[in-house]
Amino acid sequence: SQQGEEDPQALSIQEGENATMNCSYKTSINNLQWYRQNSGRGLVHLILIRSNEREKHSGRLRVTLDTSKKSSSLLITASRAADTASYFCATDQYGNKLVFGAGTILRVKS
């Protein structure tokens, strides 16, 4: 079974609004990462947060991690049409590989 489960499965918002996606996981992790995938393309790494961090920022992205609840959220502020993509969380279970969730499809309407 997948380690990361994203919520919601799909999200549609207006340009300028904020988008929040959530990820839950089941076991202890070393780090959690978020990736973006534009339609039919490869994944692009967005941000990595380690298990001893609670919050991280990168431009318009804000990621939080709550290890007690085994969950993370990705916030995209002031969304743009170009943010339309699928977003995946991936977890490192102190192993040698990442486990990806099924993703959240974000549509930003202009």
Add this chain to the structure above:
Amino acid sequence: DVKVTQSSRYLVKRTGEKVFLECVQDMDHENMFWYRQDPGLGLRLIYFSYDVKMKEKGDIPEGYSVSREKKERFSLILESASTNQTSMYLCASSSIRADTQYFGPGTRLTVL
């Protein structure tokens, strides 16, 4: 700039054919990965390699094999393609095993 390339963007093969998918990275990364992506299932790891000539099975290795003869190149082989192997195949590399991965553009394989 980091670059992972895959030999084909689109590929159509017939059932029973032997299929080779090639992946090349120019970042001198030790680790390379092959995933398949299907709607609603996310990415599932097929095989990975952490060194030349080394390989480890991922979550769904059945029906696949891999080859890593050179550090920069990781090949995925479908010994006898079947229709249930129709999928998007993504290659990735990383310098540290479970750290940031860099992905290629993907190969959309259709098996008829």
